[in-house]
Amino acid sequence: MNFLEYLIGADVRTALMGRMMKKMGVDRQLKVVADHVAVTNRAVDRCRSCGHQDECQAWLDETPHADHPPAYCRNGDLIARLQFIR
Template sequence: MTFLDYLISVDARTALMGRMMQRLGVDRQLKVVADHSAVTSRAVDRCRSCGHQDECSTWLDEHQQADDPPDYCRNRDLIARLQHAAAQR
């Protein structure tokens, strides 16, 4: 794998995380949490280290709306906390 391939791969995984947050309706909530930059950075790192990019992309393509992410999602707990916080507003 070349460095350029790596960068493209990292960017694609970051895009998957953004799509997942939007699909589950927590993208706005993520922007207003305390220390949102650090929280987002850790979420991106979890997504980047996931080995389910193909499954994730397929899942996102097949689910226009969803209440929960797939079981393998490494940001599942964060998404649940963001959904809970949004429901409290």
């Protein structure tokens, strides 16, 4: 994999993370937690290092509503915590 392929892949995974946060209804909460920039950067890093991009894309496309992300989601714990912030 060359550097350009890595960057394109990283952008796809970052976009998937954004979609997951919106699907789970926590995108706004992510922006207001203490030290939200660092929390978001760690969440992006977890998503970028995930090997389930195709499954995630399919899940996001095929799931109209869900109470929790798929079991393989590396940000599942963060999403669960954010769901309690209203």
